[in-house]
Amino acid sequence: xxxxxxxxxxxxxxxxxxxxxxxxxxxxxxxxxxxxxxxxxxxxxxxxxxxxxxxxxxxxxxxxxxxxxxxxxxxxxxxxxxxxxxxxxxxxxxxxxxxxxxxxxxxxxxxxxxxxxxxxxxxxxxxxxxxxxxxxxxxxxxxxxxxxxxxxxxxxxxxxxxxxxxxxxxxxxxxxxxxxxxxxxxxxx
Amino acid sequence: xxxxxxxxxxxxxxxxxxxxxxxxxxxxxxxxxxxxxxxxxxxxxxxxxxxxxxxxxxxxxxxxxxxxxxxxxxxxxxxxxxxxxxxxxxxxxxxxxxxxxxxxxxxxxxxxxxxxxxxxxxxxxxxxxxxxxxxxxxxxxxxxxxxxxxxxxxxxxxxxxxxxx
Numbered sequence: 304x305x306x307x308x309x310x311x312x313x314x315x316x317x318x319x320x321x322x323x324x325x326x327x328x329x330x331x332x333x334x335x336x337x338x339x340x341x342x343x344x345x346x347x348x349x350x351x352x353x354x355x356x357x358x359x360x361x362x363x364x365x366x367x368x369x370x371x372x373x374x375x376x377x378x379x380x381x382x383x384x385x386x387x388x389x390x391x392x393x394x395x396x397x398x399x400x401x402x403x404x405x406x407x408x409x410x411x412x413x414x415x416x417x418x419x420x421x422x423x424x425x426x427x428x429x430x431x432x433x434x435x436x437x438x439x440x441x442x443x444x445x446x447x448x449x450x451x452x453x454x455x456x457x458x459x460x461x462x463x464x465x466x467x468x469x470x471x472x473x474x475x476x477x478x479x480x481x482x483x484x485x486x487x488x489x490x491x492x
Numbered sequence: 493x494x495x496x497x498x499x500x501x502x503x504x505x506x507x508x509x510x511x512x513x514x515x516x517x518x519x520x521x522x523x524x525x526x527x528x529x530x531x532x533x534x535x536x537x538x539x540x541x542x543x544x545x546x547x548x549x550x551x552x553x554x555x556x557x558x559x560x561x562x563x564x565x566x567x568x569x570x571x572x573x574x575x576x577x578x579x580x581x582x583x584x585x586x587x588x589x590x591x592x593x594x595x596x597x598x599x600x601x602x603x604x605x606x607x608x609x610x611x612x613x614x615x616x617x618x619x620x621x622x623x624x625x626x627x628x629x630x631x632x633x634x635x636x637x638x639x640x641x642x643x644x645x646x647x648x649x650x651x652x653x654x655x656x657x
Contacts, residue, residue, distance in 0.1 A: 321495065321497045321498055321499070321652075322495065324496050324497035324654075325496050326496045326655060326656045326657040327657065328657055329522070329656040329657050355522075355523055355592070355594055355654070355656075356594065357594040357595050357601065357604065387557065387564070388557065388566075389555060389556060389557025389558075389564075389565070389566030389567075389618070390555070390566055391555045391566055391567065391568030392566055392567075392568070393565065393566055394557055394558075394559075394564035394565050394566050409620075416602065416622075416624065418600070418601050418602040418624075418626055419601070419602045419604070419622060419624075420595075420601045420602070420604065421604065421620075422592060422593075422594045422604045422605060422606040422620070423594075423606060424592055424606065442606055442608050442618060443606060443620070444555060444604075444606050444618070444619070444620020444621075445620060446553050446554055446555045446568075446604070446620040446621060446622040447553075447622065448553040448570045448571065448622055448624065449553065449568075449570045449571075451555050451568075451620060451622075452555060452620070453555045453556060453557045453566075453606070453618045453619060453620035454557070454618075455557070455618055483598065483600050483601055485594070485595055487522060487523075487656040487657075489496070489654075489656075
């Protein structure tokens with residue numbers, strides 16, 4: 304129980320019994336890649352959502368990429384984000400507002416080591432409460448044996464609408480997710 | 493059929509130990525989550541590190557982001573014989589962290605981890621790690637970097653499995 308509480312506090316800030324954690328859906332990208340991954344029809348059955356992923360994109364000439372998120376199919380300038388990043392030699396911070404998506408993860412790109420897929424965890428807390436705007440946070444990184452980053456990110460979607468769909472894609476352009484990229488959505492009661 | 497999220501094994505040290513091993517990890521789950529609360533019994537202070545599948549080759553690397561109360565920094569090591577998963581602890585300084593291993597049993601991608609932890613007197617840390625092997629993870633050896641250092645009595649190590657739909 305103590306270990307579970309530690310896991311909850313450090314992973315998602317949520318102390319929950321293990322039986323309260325349920326798998327909702329998983330997408331593993333097949334041959335040929337995928338332009339995006341979308342979870343739809345998300346019910347309000349849970350208190351929180353968590354996305355766990357490993358992913359890589361076809362971004363040409365770069366070893367890295369960024370994971371973007373849009374909620375509920377909204378493409379308006381209703382998003383904001385901030386990040387704290389470490390690149391192996393220095394820490395930096397940045398952010399943006401009035402965006403059309405949120406950057407919520409670091410990925411590997413086409414010139415990363417073959418087989419190197421970036422891991423990450425995204426939390427969407429209190430996702431169905433209609434009294435507050437939607438906020439997200441993530442932990443991700445793309446170490447590439449001599450290069451790469453580890454990043455803490457936060458996101459804001461200025462809407463009180465419950466989250467019913469989540470779209471994930473490359474933020475740097477029309478870069479497909481590579482085969483074997485995998486995204487799993489969980490609900491926490 | 494396994495539960496979505498369940499403990500696989502737990503170790504609480506009854507005496508000082510140089511390492512803890514989780515072995516015979518099956519491919520039953522999608523992800524693994526390692527949760528540790530540790531301190532070391534002596535000095536100098538060392539990072540907590542991990543070696544997978546008993547592979548002692550120079551196949552590990554990591555990038556970290558840490559804050560010490562006054563400044564933030566980042567650090568990296570490449571081509572190591574093991575990879576860091578948490579900041580330095582001390583005989584009076586507990587460190588705790590969670591380490592995520594996504595898709596640990598597939599045999600097509602390198603194994604990576606993402607970790608968030610802290611050591612009370614050092615500060616918080618986030619770590620992205622890479623193990624350049626496509627083998628499924630079947631064992632974990634958790635040690636302190638360097639040699640001659642031990643985890644102290646009362647240190648806990650718990651491994652969870654997470655099963656996706």
